[in-house]
Amino acid sequence: MLNGEKITKTILFLASLSIILIASGMVLSLMEGTIPAFNKFGLKFITSTDWNPTEGKESYGALPFIVGTVVTSVIAIIICLPLAFSTSLFIGEIYRGKKIASFIGTMVDMLAGIPSIVYGLWGFYVLRPWIVEMGFNDQGYGVFTAGLILAIMVIPYATSISVEMIKMVQNDLKEAAYSLGATRKDVVFNVILPNARSGIFTSYILAFGRALGETMAVTMLIGNSNIIPKSLFDTGNTMASLIANQFGEADGLKLSSLVAIALLLFVITGLINGLGKMLIKKI
Amino acid sequence: MVSSITEIKETSNHQKWDARFIKDKIFTGLIILFSLITISPIVLIISKLISKGYKQINLSFFTETTPNTYQAMLANEAGNTIPGGILNGITGTILMVFLASLMAIPIGVLIGIYLYENGTKRYAKIVKDITDILQGVPSIVLGLISYFWVVKFITNGFSALAGSFALFIMMLPLIIRSTEETFKMIPVSIKEAGFALGVPYHKIIFRILIPSGLSGLITGILLATSRVIGETAPLMLTALGSMAVNLNIEKPTSAIPLLIWEFYNDPNMVDLIWASSLLLMMLVLGINLISKMIISKRNL
Amino acid sequence: MDEINVEIKDAVLEIKNVSVAYNKGNYAVTNVSAAIKRNRITAIMGPSGCGKSTLLRAINRMHDLYPNIVTEGQILLNGADAAKMSTMMLRRKIGMVFQRPNPFPNMSIADNVIAGYKLNGISLKKSEKEEIIEKSLQDVALWKEVKDSLNQKGTFLSGGQQQRLCIARALAFQPEVILLDEPTSSLDPISTKKIEELLIELKEQYSIILVTHNMSQAARISDYSMFMYLGELVEYGKTKEMFINPKDKRTDEYLTGKFS
Structure with missing residues (x-):
C-alpha cells in the first residue's frame, strides 16, 4: 500500500506502452517482410505494372493495384458525395429534432453495421446483375461495381461526421438569415455551407480513407485481374483485394511482394487518415 | 434607390409561388429523394x-x-433444404471474439484511463495519435501482421488465437477512445470527492471511475464487438476455417463470416449463404440495439 | 387597457390572443393581445422565463423553424394576417436583431449589410449596393468607423460595433418593424448607450419592439411598455405611467425589485 499510487500509475503507463509496441512492431514487421521484394525490385516495384508469378520469370509490381485502389475509392466518393451531403442535411438541418431525422439516422447507422462480406454478397447477387442488365459489361464485375458498393459502405461515415459539422453551425447565424427572409436553400448555401465547409470536406477525406482499405466486398466485385483498368467497367484489383485473393498461395518473393503492398496500403491510409484527423482538430 | 427597393418588395409580395419559393421546394425535394x-x-x-x-x-x-459439398449437391438435386448447419462457425466466432475481448478490454480500458488521466502530456498525445492511426489501418493488414506474429511464431499454423489477435488489434483503439470519452463525461468533482476522503488512487479508478462510467464502457465494448464480429479478411489470413467445431485455440477455426466466404465459393451451398448472412446481420444489429438501449437508459 | 385600444388606428402590429406552446400544452405565452404603435419604441419586460422573447419571436414567425413549437392566435401587420404571408416576405418586413451580435463570419462587412439581398437572391446594381451599404451603416453610426475596411470580415469589430452591424443588416431591407431581443445584454455600458441613442433616432422611420430584462433601459428609451409574467401580459401602457403608477400589484413588485 505504501506505493499503491505509483504501482497503479506504472501499470497504466505500461498498458499505454503496449499500443506503441504493437504499432511500431507492425511497421517493423511489414518493413522486414518487404525486404526480399525491395532487394529484387527496388523502387521500381511501385511503378511496375507486371504481376507474374511464373517460376523463374517472377516479377511483381504494385502500380495496377495502386491505381485500382485509388480509382475505386474516387468513384466511391463521387457517388457518395450527393447522397451523404443530402442525408446529412436531412438529419442535421431540415428535419433536425424530428422523429423522421432520428429514423433516417438509425437507418444510416445500420448501414455502417453491415459486414463487408454481406455487402459483397448483395453486390454479387443484386448489384452485379443490374450492371449486366444495363449493358455496361457482360459479367458485371469491375471497378465501377466495386466503387458503387464502396460508396454505399462509406456513406455512413461521411454522413455522421457531416451531420456533426452541420449541427455545429451556430443557430443564431441561421436564425439571422431566416429573419432576413432567407429560404432554407439560401440558408444552406449561404450560412451552413460556408461555415461547415472544412468539416464536411474532412468527412469525405475520412470516408475516402475507409474506402481505400475495404477488402471483402471489393474482392467479390472487382473482377480480380492484375491489370490497370482502362475504363470504368474494366476489371482490376485493389491492394486489399489482391492480398485477400493471392495470400492463400503465396510464399517467398510473392509473399514479400504482398507484404510490400500491405506496407504501401498502410502508409497511404495512414497519410489520408492523418490528414483527416489534422483537419478535424483545426475545426 | 428607395423606390427600386419598394418595387422589389411589392412584386414578390403578391407572388407567394415565386421562383425562389419553387426553387426552395425543389431543393428540399431533392434532399429527401x-x-x-x-x-x-x-x-x-x-x-x-x-x-x-x-x-x-x-x-x-x-x-x-x-x-460437405457433395451432401449439399444431393440435397439441391432432390429439391430439399441443405442438411447441416453452421455450428462450427458460431462456436468459432464466439471463441475468437471472446478471446479478442479478453485481451482488448483490460488493455484498452487501462490505456483509456491513462489517456484520461494524462491527456495533456506530450507522450499521451503520441499514444492518442497512434490509437487513431491504428483505428484506420485496414483489417487485412492486421490479418497479415497476426499471420507473421502468431501463425508463424506462436501457434506454428493457422489458429483461433491468431484470428483473435487480429480482432484484438481492431478492437483496441475503439475501446481506448470510448473509455477515454466516457471518463471525460464523469464530473471531476466525483473523483475529487474520492481524493478528499483519502481514497487511494487505484481504488478511485476501480471503485469510483469504472463503476460511474460502467454503462459507457459497456457500450463501447459492445460497439467494438459488433465491429469485429463480421470481419472476414483478417480471419482468412489467420484462422483459416474448419469443417468441425474446434475449441482449441492453437488449431484452425471457422467463424460465421469465414463460412459465408466458403459458401460463396461453392455453388452447392448458395442457400446457406443467405441464412448465415442473416444470422450475422442479426448478431451485429442486435448488439448495436442493446448498446443503443444502454445509451438511452443512461441519458434518462 | 382602454387607451391602447383607442390607438388601434395607428397600430403597425396587432397581436390577437396569441399563445405559444413548446411540446404540446406546455405554454410559454398565454393569450396575449396588444396593439403596437407605429414609430414608437415598445419595450417588453419581465423576469427571465416570462415568455417575452417567445412572444417577440412569434411576431416574425421564427417559431415556424422548430417543429415542436405551436403558435396560436393571430398577428396582423398593417391589418394583414401575418400567418397568410410567406415567411420570407413577412421577415423582410420585420427585421430582427439578436441577443448576441451574430454577423455572418464568412461575409465581409459590406456583404453583411446587404446579406438580406444576397440571401434572397435579389441582385443589386453596384451603385444601389453602395448606396444601401452607406445609408444603412450611417443609420447605425458605424459608417465612419468602418468605411475603409468594408471588404474585411467583421470579426475584428468590437461587440458593440458588431451589434450595430447587425442592426444595419436588419435596416438594409427597410423593414417596417424591428424586433430586438435583448440587443445590449452582451455589451459594455458605453456600447449599450450608443445602441440606445441609435434606437431613439431610428424610431423616426421604424416601429421598434425591444425585449429587455433591464427595466431602466425600458424606462430610458421606450414609449410604451409591456410587463409579462409567467407567460401572461400583465400590464401594457405608456412607459412613464407604468413606472410612476403601475396598475397591477405584480408590476409594482417587479419594478420595485421584489423579484427579478
Whole structure:
C-alpha cells in the first residue's frame, strides 16, 4: 500500500506502452517482410505494372493495384458525395429534432453495421446483375461495381461526421438569415455551407480513407485481374483485394511482394487518415 | 434607390409561388429523394437476407456443422433444404471474439484511463495519435501482421488465437477512445470527492471511475464487438476455417463470416449463404440495439 | 387597457390572443393581445422565463423553424394576417436583431449589410449596393468607423460595433418593424448607450419592439411598455405611467425589485 499510487500509475503507463509496441512492431514487421521484394525490385516495384508469378520469370509490381485502389475509392466518393451531403442535411438541418431525422439516422447507422462480406454478397447477387442488365459489361464485375458498393459502405461515415459539422453551425447565424427572409436553400448555401465547409470536406477525406482499405466486398466485385483498368467497367484489383485473393498461395518473393503492398496500403491510409484527423482538430 | 427597393418588395409580395419559393421546394425535394436513395440499400439488403435466408434457419442450422459439398449437391438435386448447419462457425466466432475481448478490454480500458488521466502530456498525445492511426489501418493488414506474429511464431499454423489477435488489434483503439470519452463525461468533482476522503488512487479508478462510467464502457465494448464480429479478411489470413467445431485455440477455426466466404465459393451451398448472412446481420444489429438501449437508459 | 385600444388606428402590429406552446400544452405565452404603435419604441419586460422573447419571436414567425413549437392566435401587420404571408416576405418586413451580435463570419462587412439581398437572391446594381451599404451603416453610426475596411470580415469589430452591424443588416431591407431581443445584454455600458441613442433616432422611420430584462433601459428609451409574467401580459401602457403608477400589484413588485 505504501506505493499503491505509483504501482497503479506504472501499470497504466505500461498498458499505454503496449499500443506503441504493437504499432511500431507492425511497421517493423511489414518493413522486414518487404525486404526480399525491395532487394529484387527496388523502387521500381511501385511503378511496375507486371504481376507474374511464373517460376523463374517472377516479377511483381504494385502500380495496377495502386491505381485500382485509388480509382475505386474516387468513384466511391463521387457517388457518395450527393447522397451523404443530402442525408446529412436531412438529419442535421431540415428535419433536425424530428422523429423522421432520428429514423433516417438509425437507418444510416445500420448501414455502417453491415459486414463487408454481406455487402459483397448483395453486390454479387443484386448489384452485379443490374450492371449486366444495363449493358455496361457482360459479367458485371469491375471497378465501377466495386466503387458503387464502396460508396454505399462509406456513406455512413461521411454522413455522421457531416451531420456533426452541420449541427455545429451556430443557430443564431441561421436564425439571422431566416429573419432576413432567407429560404432554407439560401440558408444552406449561404450560412451552413460556408461555415461547415472544412468539416464536411474532412468527412469525405475520412470516408475516402475507409474506402481505400475495404477488402471483402471489393474482392467479390472487382473482377480480380492484375491489370490497370482502362475504363470504368474494366476489371482490376485493389491492394486489399489482391492480398485477400493471392495470400492463400503465396510464399517467398510473392509473399514479400504482398507484404510490400500491405506496407504501401498502410502508409497511404495512414497519410489520408492523418490528414483527416489534422483537419478535424483545426475545426 | 428607395423606390427600386419598394418595387422589389411589392412584386414578390403578391407572388407567394415565386421562383425562389419553387426553387426552395425543389431543393428540399431533392434532399429527401437523395436521403431515401441513401437508406434504400439497408431495406433492400435486409429484405433479401430474410426472403432468401429464412427457410434454412431451423434447429439443425444451429446444432450441426457444415455439410460437405457433395451432401449439399444431393440435397439441391432432390429439391430439399441443405442438411447441416453452421455450428462450427458460431462456436468459432464466439471463441475468437471472446478471446479478442479478453485481451482488448483490460488493455484498452487501462490505456483509456491513462489517456484520461494524462491527456495533456506530450507522450499521451503520441499514444492518442497512434490509437487513431491504428483505428484506420485496414483489417487485412492486421490479418497479415497476426499471420507473421502468431501463425508463424506462436501457434506454428493457422489458429483461433491468431484470428483473435487480429480482432484484438481492431478492437483496441475503439475501446481506448470510448473509455477515454466516457471518463471525460464523469464530473471531476466525483473523483475529487474520492481524493478528499483519502481514497487511494487505484481504488478511485476501480471503485469510483469504472463503476460511474460502467454503462459507457459497456457500450463501447459492445460497439467494438459488433465491429469485429463480421470481419472476414483478417480471419482468412489467420484462422483459416474448419469443417468441425474446434475449441482449441492453437488449431484452425471457422467463424460465421469465414463460412459465408466458403459458401460463396461453392455453388452447392448458395442457400446457406443467405441464412448465415442473416444470422450475422442479426448478431451485429442486435448488439448495436442493446448498446443503443444502454445509451438511452443512461441519458434518462 | 382602454387607451391602447383607442390607438388601434395607428397600430403597425396587432397581436390577437396569441399563445405559444413548446411540446404540446406546455405554454410559454398565454393569450396575449396588444396593439403596437407605429414609430414608437415598445419595450417588453419581465423576469427571465416570462415568455417575452417567445412572444417577440412569434411576431416574425421564427417559431415556424422548430417543429415542436405551436403558435396560436393571430398577428396582423398593417391589418394583414401575418400567418397568410410567406415567411420570407413577412421577415423582410420585420427585421430582427439578436441577443448576441451574430454577423455572418464568412461575409465581409459590406456583404453583411446587404446579406438580406444576397440571401434572397435579389441582385443589386453596384451603385444601389453602395448606396444601401452607406445609408444603412450611417443609420447605425458605424459608417465612419468602418468605411475603409468594408471588404474585411467583421470579426475584428468590437461587440458593440458588431451589434450595430447587425442592426444595419436588419435596416438594409427597410423593414417596417424591428424586433430586438435583448440587443445590449452582451455589451459594455458605453456600447449599450450608443445602441440606445441609435434606437431613439431610428424610431423616426421604424416601429421598434425591444425585449429587455433591464427595466431602466425600458424606462430610458421606450414609449410604451409591456410587463409579462409567467407567460401572461400583465400590464401594457405608456412607459412613464407604468413606472410612476403601475396598475397591477405584480408590476409594482417587479419594478420595485421584489423579484427579478
